[in-house]
Amino acid sequence: MTDFAVTFLGTGGTSPSPQRGLPATLFKRGGTKLLVDCGEGTQRQLWISEGGLTDLDAIFLTHYHSDHILGLPGLLNSYQLRGRDRPIPIYGPKPLMRNLNRFRTLMGGHTFSLLRAHELAPGERVDFADGFSVMAVPVQHNRGSGHAFGYRLAEQNRPGRFDVEKAKSLGVHPGPDFGKLQAGHTVRGVKPDDVIGPERPGRTVVISGDTAPTKSIVMAAHEVDLLIHEASLLTLDRDWKEKTEHSTALDAARIAREARVKKLALYHISQRHRAKQVLKEAWNNYMGAIVPNDFDRIDLHLEG
Numbered sequence: 307m308t309d310f311a312v313t314f315l316g317t318g319g320t321s322p323s324p325q326r327g328l329p330a331t332l333f334k335r336g337g338t339k340l341l342v343d344c345g346e347g348t349q350r351q352l353w354i355s356e357g358g359l360t361d362l363d364a365i366f367l368t369h370y371h372s373d374h375i376l377g378l379p380g381l382l383n384s385y386q387l388r389g390r391d392r393p394i395p396i397y398g399p400k401p402l403m404r405n406l407n408r409f410r411t412l413m414g415g416h417t418f419s420l421l422r423a424h425e426l427a428p429g430e431r432v433d434f435a436d437g438f439s440v441m442a443v444p445v446q447h448n449r450g451s452g453h454a455f456g457y458r459l460a461e462q463n464r465p466g467r468f469d470v471e472k473a474k475s476l477g478v479h480p481g482p483d484f485g486k487l488q489a490g491h492t493v494r495g496v497k498p499d500d501v502i503g504p505e506r507p508g509r510t511v512v513i514s515g516d517t518a519p520t521k522s523i524v525m526a527a528h529e530v531d532l533l534i535h536e537a538s539l540l541t542l543d544r545d546w547k548e549k550t551e552h553s554t555a556l557d558a559a560r561i562a563r564e565a566r567v568k569k570l571a572l573y574h575i576s577q578r579h580r581a582k583q584v585l586k587e588a589w590n591n592y593m594g595a596i597v598p599n600d601f602d603r604i605d606l607h608l609e610g
């Protein structure tokens with residue numbers, strides 16, 4: 307089975323704390339390694355977590371507030387210093403190039419030339435190996451100066467289960483005829499649908515980025531295996547909600563419940579809050595929600 311794992315490199319938001327780094331989440335699926343956001347200090351978190359500076363295939367940015375992007379120049383400088391010549395695609399909402407250009411003098415021309423900027427439109431999908439894809443989900447944050455995205459990472463559906471016993475009972479023998487049925491051909495009057503069940507869903511994860519509670523995440527996260535949602539605020543901070551376009555732990559829990567997600571992980575935790583408080587609020591609406599620590603890893607398992 308292909309591995310699909312999420313590692314939380316930075317679970318804090320806005321400012322780092324001794325316990326929590328700034329947003330950076332590593333997704334490893336088969337041989338594909340993707341990073342969502344690259345807060346200050348991310349390369350060191352990668353070293354600690356992975357035992358080395360993992361060669362990423364792409365970086366997705368949710369928006370351009372400094373807590374999500376300041377790790378980029380250092381990370382790319384290190385790649386350049388150790389001789390990486392494979393360009394690194396950076397995806398994000400508009401205006402991506404204008405924001406990356408701010409790093410040009412910091413990085414120097416050599417390092418900057420490693421970047422390949424791909425501005426995404428809301429709903430646009432990027433395909434990786436083996437039917438694995440990442441889709442930009444528009445969210446509500448930073449509306450004054452551009453777009454902000456969450457991302458939906460998804461495997462394609464898997465073929466339905468092949469019922470060997472039923473095939474045999476219908477007179478089809480193991481061997482090439484099984485292959486023909488699985489390839490969609492009728493064999494001796496037996497149709498593929500007679501012996502192959504419905505398609506089975508691949509694994510899916512949605513990461514919200516920074517956002518006020520929004521329907522677009524409810525829709526994108528419908529029945530996903532894992533929703534990683536920001537919980538920068540608690541209900542007692544409600545005065546800040548309008549100003550900052552963030553979510554409370556209760557908002558995140560309501561969204562997870564409405565979307566019927568299988569697991570909810572809360573991140574972008576403020577220094578002002580303790581995990582216990584965040585969990586207490588979330589559990590009112592979504593029992594079993596978790597607040598991962600930096601370096602925690604969740605393995606997504608295939609069902610059925």
Ligand SMILES: [Zn+2]
Pocket residue numbers: 319320329371373374516574
């Ligand atoms: Zn943030």
